[in-house]
Amino acid sequence: MTVSLSPDEHLAEVLMMRTADDRTILFVEGESDCQALDSHIDSECTYSLPAGGKQTVLKVRDLIRSCQIERVVFLVDRDLGAPASEGGDDLFVTDFYDLDATLFFSADILGRVVHSHLPRGLVHQLAPAGVVALPVVMGERLQPLSALRIVSLTTALHLNLGGFPMDAVLTSDFQIDTEKLCSVAISRTEPRPSRTVEELRDAIWLEIRSNSDIALAHCGHDLYSILAASARKLRATAGKDALEKAARAALNCAELHKFLFVAAMQRWADDHGTRIWNCWA
Structure with a gap:
């Protein structure tokens, strides 16, 4: 069982560890980030x-900076929240919504995942152009849910969209049924939102038409969920969690070098005379 520490407890941990260990510290949001990155550190x-x-x-x-502790950097999800923070060169954000989404949009990583976890030939049923197109195709099909996530945030509806039951809204041709999406979102949210299914549906399509950066709103969990649900439509055995873990394990040095946040962290390391990544010359 993972025990969550408070910010003050994390500060105390850093101060204690610094008495015997002067290595650079990389704070990330969760254990899954460590699973993906630790072998490359x-x-x-x-x-x-x-x-x-x-x-x-x-x-x-904020606490680390107020104590002027050096060689500590921070990686957070881009997601849909307010700007991460102001000032300093020690804060980095993922290229896409979160680290899992960043991995998903690497065709090489996703290709190794689907080839090892899904039956041969299934990829071309999901994306006729093949595995190279699969991240974009899945992202396009996820647009209604990501648009609803944006609508929920910008209108303070507080819809319960976490762990969304993708099987309940996915059609036989792997598209999200927008009206079902809205109905399910309303039914699993308490207190019940004031907006109707029709109003949410119209807001979703308006967001999709007007937002050219909607790919940045694709949550990693949702991307793997729609891929797994699509595979199940073809009678394949696929689970979101297994696909996510496989993607984290499939990250290699070649793909790591392509990520913008990784390059930015490497520049920080160069400027501060240290190393973060073990596969960076």
Whole structure:
């Protein structure tokens, strides 16, 4: 069982560890981030610590900066929240919504995942252009849910969209039924939202038409969920959690080098005379 520490407890942990360990500390949001990144971290110079959420990471950062503790960096999800924080060069954000989404949009990583976890030939049924197109195709099919997530945030509806039951809204041709999506979202939200199914549906399509950056709103859990649900439509055995874990394990140095946040962290390391990544010359 993972025990969550408060920001003050994280600060105390850093102060205690710094008495015997002067390596760079990389704070991330959760254990799943460590699962993906730890094998690529130069453990002689850097180690990761999961903080237990974005807000905790940011509060820890404020405490670390106020104490003027050096060689501590922070990685948070881009997601849909307010700008992560102001000032400093020690804060980094994922290329897409979160780290899982960033991995999903690597065709090489996703290709290795589907080839090892799904039956041969299934990819071309989901994306006729093949595995290279699969991340984009799945992202396009996820647009209604991501648009609803934006609508919920911008209108303070507080819809319960976490762990969304994708099987309940996915059609036989792998599309999200927008009216079912809205109906299910309303039914699983308490207190009941004031908006009707029709109003939410119209808001979704308006968001899709007007937002050219909607791919940045695709939550990693939702991306793997729609992929797994689509595979199940073809009678394949596929689970979201297994696909997510496989993607984290499939991350290699070549793909790591392509991520913008990784390159930015490497520049920070160069400027501060240390190393973060073990596969960066």
